[in-house]
Amino acid sequence: MKLPETIVWTGKSIRLLDQTLLPGAVKYRECATLEEAAEAIRSLRVRGAPAIGVMAAYTLALAIRRDNPQSAAAFFDSMRRNVEAIDATRPTAHNLAWALRQCAAVAKRTGSDDPGTLSRAVIDEADRIAAEDRELCRRIGAAGSPLVPDGAGVLTHCNAGALATAGMGTALAPLYMAWEEGRRFHVYADETRPLWQGARLTAWELSQSGIPVSVLCDGAAASLIASGRIDLVIVGADRITASGDVANKIGTYGVALAAERHDVPFYVAAPRSTFDLSLSDGSSIPIEQRPPGEVTAPLGTPLAPAGVEGWNPAFDVTPASLVTRFITDAGVIAPPFYETIGTLFGGEATGGGEREGGNRPG
């Protein structure tokens, strides 16, 4: 199983797979300065909430290393400036801010006044965030793999794969795991307008691993499901409410409706960090509107006539009633979700920082 290494810390730089060039070119980019790393985040060379979190943490480690502080005061000054600079690259990315806070907190917690020790703590925390992300993906994969039978047709939407995380992804993790266990299946990837993550990224990473994949237009998903070729649908999630309503990439809801109509299981794979128990249901999930030009001028080519507006929400909400199972790092849960989601968080506080950030492929 050949999974792409989205982000690697070399010890003195960050090596990342430039996702803006995929699949035409597979090019790794070496970021040796704050400027280079910040540009990579801003320009979406790295994307997917978990991957962005990992990138932010390593970028902080890199920037402090370049500043080479000679005192604790210089270290904390460097950290403050760099956290601010990195934070500004994508102001609405939850995982980015969360990862930076984690690193800063860990450094403070050392109680050390040795700049070397402090810098080391930041690097260690970045390593820990990356390792935790890999482990969450692995657990989701292990939990979901038994749901992927030999000979299946599988439909997915957007990219919630290795490219969106430091590990094997969320929605794609059960597929990678099932494939490694020897089961064979065919994946259909919705192209995922407006940004084509399915055609560009999901198709690429699956075919890199030798998993057969076909791409289709988003509008063709319902008739693909009606044709009987699909045995399960599996998608990631951006946010899941206490009731089990799912915000995910625009287009997910329509796929869920078609799956229900044809009695095809609809699985949502996400780590517990994606559940936001402060939201009781989907109506309270804010939906970001993206630039209309992504619709009216695809690939930069103006298609709609001048003056015509584009309606371009980034996400839609799939009601819990359309979800067959959630596949999480703590196992697979079934309805009634209001109860079973509660049990996921049994002994824990529900508003913690770890869940605020965490693993959200975008």
Added chain:
Amino acid sequence: MKLPETIVWTGKSIRLLDQTLLPGAVKYRECATLEEAAEAIRSLRVRGAPAIGVMAAYTLALAIRRDNPQSAAAFFDSMRRNVEAIDATRPTAHNLAWALRQCAAVAKRTGSDDPGTLSRAVIDEADRIAAEDRELCRRIGAAGSPLVPDGAGVLTHCNAGALATAGMGTALAPLYMAWEEGRRFHVYADETRPLWQGARLTAWELSQSGIPVSVLCDGAAASLIASGRIDLVIVGADRITASGDVANKIGTYGVALAAERHDVPFYVAAPRSTFDLSLSDGSSIPIEQRPPGEVTAPLGTPLAPAGVEGWNPAFDVTPASLVTRFITDAGVIAPPFYETIGTLFGGEATGGGEREGGNRPG
């Protein structure tokens, strides 16, 4: 109400709106020879089944005129050769073959051996086909207009408008009529991957008429409907079975599922010629697969990695149970469709040539 003139017979040439250039450029193209007209059909400068039928008839008239036959024998020889040449431009276009047959039959029926009279009969028949198409569109518009309330949000898919016919279209005809009657509304046009007819053509012709229109990605239609902005969905049809199952542009079925879920009326506008009573239900409708490159390399830009397959059906089938009303040139019909469709064809034979061809926007 400014509707585009898709095809105009000037008396010695065909002037057509070059749809391959829309909406970037509004250019009329003058076809004065068989070769120019055939190229226009082949290159999809004119599209939509009814418009292609009209174009084929005028192309035949044009080609015979250029041959300038001096005897009945020369006329029929010219007609035979030109019918063959035009027929070959788009071998699967039903309306094209139908229109050519109509013209040939009418010429023969004159019983004349004057080449001028025979040529005139072909031109008259082409005029009649165009006028009939305009009249069918007008009747559909009149029947459907009362279903479009003031202040409505209207969703449509693909282009079943003036650009696909010689008249005001099928799905868009009730909208044009309602607008002329003074009611105001907002149209949302699915971009309609893979060929973008919604973004390019529907958005263009509506905005030309001053009707406000927004374009959205096909995957966003379900959440647009869920948002409460849509009061009715109206689409055209390629073929409708005796039971009321509807083959239409890929993506239609998903829109119908979302409309049903949110109790939004789903209207299908089509002339009686679109009903194919030889088919009992949707499972017997053949679905054409189009070139995979339309999916994997949108606008000619390869997006999916090499070796990844595209799944690209041209049409999908929406079951009759999801259709609220059919809007036809003989009025609006409600369920049970098996009965009400029968009444549309009450006194008529059901296998006639007129219905085999006829008005099918594509």
